[in-house]
Amino acid sequence: MSPALVMKYLQAAHTVSEHLVLQSDGFMFSPHPVVADTDRDKWAVFRIVEFYRRQPTEYADYFMAAWRFQHRAALERPAASLGQVAAELRISIKYLALIWSTLTDSKSGTRPGSDAGRGEKGGFSLPPALITRSSSATSQMAARQHGKDSGSELLVPADPAERKRYEAAFARFAEVFPNAFYITERARVYLDAEKEQENEGRLLSAGLHSMTGYFRDDQPLYALILDEPAQQELDRLWQDFELVASVPQRMHTSFVWFERTDSAFMRDPEFDAYRPEDKSVTRPEKIRSLAELYLAKIRRARRFSAPFRNTSTRRISHERTRGREARGSPADRSDESGSAGQRSRPTADHDAASR
Numbered sequence: 001m002s003p004a005l006v007m008k009y010l011q012a013a014h015t016v017s018e019h020l021v022l023q024s025d026g027f028m029f030s031p032h033p034v035v036a037d038t039d040r041d042k043w044a045v046f047r048i049v050e051f052y053r054r055q056p057t058e059y060a061d062y063f064m065a066a067w068r069f070q071h072r073a074a075l076e077r078p079a080a081s082l083g084q085v086a087a088e089l090r091i092s093i094k095y096l097a098l099i100w101s102t103l104t105d106s107k108s109g110t111r112p113g114s115d116a117g118r119g120e121k122g123g124f125s126l127p128p129a130l131i132t133r134s135s136s137a138t139s140q141m142a143a144r145q146h147g148k149d150s151g152s153e154l155l156v157p158a159d160p161a162e163r164k165r166y167e168a169a170f171a172r173f174a175e176v177f178p179n180a181f182y183i184t185e186r187a188r189v190y191l192d193a194e195k196e197q198e199n200e201g202r203l204l205s206a207g208l209h210s211m212t213g214y215f216r217d218d219q220p221l222y223a224l225i226l227d228e229p230a231q232q233e234l235d236r237l238w239q240d241f242e243l244v245a246s247v248p249q250r251m252h253t254s255f256v257w258f259e260r261t262d263s264a265f266m267r268d269p270e271f272d273a274y275r276p277e278d279k280s281v282t283r284p285e286k287i288r289s290l291a292e293l294y295l296a297k298i299r300r301a302r303r304f305s306a307p308f309r310n311t312s313t314r315r316i317s318h319e320r321t322r323g324r325e326a327r328g329s330p331a332d333r334s335d336e337s338g339s340a341g342q343r344s345r346p347t348a349d350h351d352a353a354s355r
Contacts, residue, residue, distance in 0.1 A: 023240050037245060044241035045203045045214075049184050051237060052218065055225055056091040057181045062099050065089050069100065092225040102176050178220035186215070210262050212254035214247055249282040256281055256290075268297070 018033040021043060030043045065085045072080045082100060086093040157163050186207035206213030216238055222231055242248060257276035259266040266274065274281055274290050281290075 021244055024236070024243055034244075037250065040245040044237070044244055048234075048237050048241060049203055051234060052182045052184060052221070055181070055221060055230075056089075057221065057225065059177070061089050061091050062096055065091060065096050066100050066103060092227070094227055095225045098176060098224065102172075176224075178224070181221040181225065182218035183215075211258045212250050214241075214251070252282055252287065265297070266294070 019029045034040050069085045083093045086096045186205045206215035253276045
């Protein structure tokens with residue numbers, strides 16, 4: 001073998017090694033080089049996103065399957081099982097069974113603010129309008145939080161007993177029909193909706209402004225649709241991501257950088273031993289000691305600002321009380337829908353967030 005041919009073989013081996021990815025249980029090869037952190041991010045993130053997009057998450061498919069099963073006799077398939085219908089439409093039998101039991105169980109009740117049609121077996125069925133993007137309960141709730149008129153009927157009753165029934169019905173609806181099964185991307189948080197729309201494409205991002213951050217947001221998919229083998233596969237994909245791309249270490253280093261630059265929280269001399277360029281900053285003992293110093297500073301800041309916060313809170317409360325007295329008590333005002341004590345009110349932000 002000539003020296004030139006040896007060099008060609010070595011160069012080929014070097015090129016192949018650039019595609020080698022070490023995993024928790026072995027290794028595999030990537031279709032593109034995985035030399036830098038961004039390369040490994042790309043490889044691992046795309047695998048997870050592709051897994052998400054392969055899953056059967058279309059509500060219409062499940063409602064069609066439920067309809068076919070309900071009318072199986074008329075469709076000349078009286079012996080068809082729920083599992084057979086799910087297999088034919090390539091959807092999750094686990095989630096189809098949940099939807100079927102929800103639509104036919106009389107204890108499921110109706111969604112808040114609406115009168116759903118009663119089914120043949122005494123249960124309640126959900127109108128097709130509920131599964132559209134604009135009319136879903138969660139979408140209407142989000143629109144109301146952002147001050148948009150979505151024509152929503154999602155008003156919380158003032159009566160405590162009715163409110164309890166409403167919240168239970170909404171919680172049940174949200175558990176069975178999530179607004180999203182998984183989140184694949186988030187824009188940087190600028191607190192500006194228009195500006196955030198310009199930052200699409202940050203796959204699996206935690207939405208942090210100037211920090212490296214990834215966030216797994218797939219609990220509805222994991223709990224409602226995936227069977228055990230699929231759950232194990234997804235867990236393994238995320239474990240490989242964290243291992244191959246050193247995600248925890250990079251997120252911690254990025255956190256230290258941000259707190260010492262943009263936020264300036266860690267510019268005190270006591271934090272000088274913790275710098276992002278220092279490789280030892282990700283060692284367990286340094287992470288623990290940094291956590292102690294960080295939390296200690298927060299506690300000191302809280303003790304210092306507590307008197308000012310209390311004074312400010314009392315002033316704001318007093319100003320609001322005076323404003324209400326100047327405008328008149330809500331009980332003194334009436335509207336066309338009835339007395340003030342019986343009127344429904346929009347869902348508060350904290351109530352919506354708790355769901």
